[in-house]
Amino acid sequence: MHPFESARTFHGIRQLNHQRIQPTSLPPQQQQQAAHTFSWTLRGFNELHRQMSPSNFAYSDRFHSPRGTHDPSLLYPPGWSDFASVFPSQQSQFNCFDDTAYLWRIRLYPNGSLKKLPSHISIYLEAIQTLFEKQRYITKRSVQFKIQVYRLLKSKNQNQEPSSTMSIQLDLWKENPILVYESNMLKFDYELQNTNTLFGIPSIGTFSNLFPNVDPNLEDVDVLVRIRIYNNNVTNNMITPYTAYYQNDFAHPEPIIKSPASFERFFDNETYYDVAFTFDNGMHNIKAHRIILSQRSEYFEKWLGNAWTGDGNMKVIPIKEIPFEAFRTILFYLYTLRLQDGLDFDVLKDIYSNADMMRLEQLTQLVADRIVHLVTLGNCHQVLDLAWNSNSYTSKIILKTVAYDFISKNWQTLRSTENIRYLICNAPSMDCIEELMDAKIFGVSK
Structure with missing residues (x-):
């Protein structure tokens, strides 16, 4: 066994992993964008993929990240070298994370967490409520993070002088991390109770997508999963004040401002709004508050931030390119993190295309889950067209799989219709047409 590996077992599979957490060192002016990185190495990932059945998963060890608040020094938690430059006299007192730190672990499904996406690798960040949070009645946690997956390839160090000692000989071989997947910035409000x-x-992809030309029965694949957690001052400031000199005295707790995950009672409220979106030359309008929209969405944060430059008064913004019902449903989701019931296919299609444009990943998945139950002979081409032009990898796969399956099963009925002609004429690339023909000939693998 490698000296840095530890053995763990999940669902009867022996798993080797090496895990470490480290800060990203940045100059002071860039500290607000610093990320805390946790790395999880899985040796022989091909065996996990080959032997573990769908819906079975593996856990990483638990790891901490500092509670990001108004105090920028917390970007470098106790015990790290960067901390000494901020509070040099305190370095000896802090040799680990204190009890306010967040607690996490990674959950990985080698063959997918969803029945509709078998053989697709799934990766999640799981929040674990700490004693500090339980005693302080903190039940919510906001986070921004990225997921990266690397394949570790061994390469011989040609610059190393030959040696007869085993340690030097082993050091001739270095592991080069090759990035095979990186997510967009993910934002989520965890509810701990x-x-x-x-x-x-x-779905970050299938084994064959991520590791092309690799036979999992013949070739070992070592994988490193990396979580990069970014400081989120806006939300975490609302949860609990904290400084580096905090003493854990629960007899006199700091005041806590609880930030609910749902703001439904404030949605389209006549009292609590500072922006009104108008439609159809003022025939319809929706009232909202830019703080809520900006907190939920980077798209709205940038858009509304520009709209308020130099002026703090209420704004009226006409919307011309997005249908009223679709835009209203998107705002309702941002307020509640829920997708309204009773939406028909045409509205869902408008919501999906605009949520995809706004990079609302979770909303596109919710909409895709609705659309897959509404596929018909009359709209299957629209479902596939949505998937072909989508920015959301997971939702794209969901829609493509369902659309290809439906079209392949109904090819004799659809082959001479305008819908198929539309797809062929409007396909974004030849690859899309080839996928469609493959589905027609071979069907869709389940």
């Missing part, structure tokens, strides 16, 4: 403690990517 219900099932809303898990968030991530249901």
Whole structure:
């Protein structure tokens, strides 16, 4: 066994992993964008993929990240070298994370967490409520993070002088990390007292997508999963004040401002708004508050931030390119993190295309889950067109799989219709047409 590996077992599979957490060192002016990085190495990942059945998963060890608040020094938690430059006299007192730190672990499904996406690798970040949070009645946690996956390839160090000692000979071989997947920035509000403690990517791709030309039965594949957690001052400031000199005295707790995950009672409220979106030359309008929209969405944060430059007054913004019902549903989601019931296919299609444009990954997945139950002979081409032009990898896969399956099963009925002609004429690339023909000939693998 490698000296840095530890053995763990999940669902009867022996798993080798090496895990470490480290800061990203940045100059002071860039500290607000610093990320805390946890790395999890899985040796022989091909065996996990080959032997573990769908819906079975592996856990990393638990790891901490500092509670990001108004104090920028917390970007470098106790015990790290960067901390000494901030509070040099305190370095000896802090040799580990203190009890306010967040607690996490990674959950990985080698063959997918969703029945509709078998053989797709799933990765999630799971929040674990700490004693500090329980005693302070902190039940919510906001986070921004990225997921990266690397394949570790051994390469011989040609610059190393030959030696007869085993340690030097082993050191001739270095592991080069090759990035095979990186997510967009993910933002989520965890709720620690219900099932809303898990968030991530249901599909980062299949084994063959990530590791082309690799036979999992013949070739070992070592994988490194990396979570990069970014400081989120806006939300965490609302949860609990904290400084580096904090003493854990629960007899006199600091005041806590609880930030609910749902703001439904404030949605389209006549009292609590500072922006009104108008439609159809003022025939319809929706009232909202830019703080809520900006907190939930980077798209709205940038858009509304520019709209308020130099002026703090209420704004009226006409919307011309997005249908009223679709835009209203998107705002309702941002307020509640829920997708309204009773939406028909045309509205869902408009919501999906605009949520995809706004990079609302979780909303596109919710909409895709609705659309897959509404596929018909009359709209299957629209579902596939949505998938072909989507920016959301997971939702794209969900829609493509369902659309290809439906079209392949109904090819004799659809082959001479305008819908198929539309797809062929409007396909973004030849690859899309080839995928369609493959589905027609071979069907869709389940």
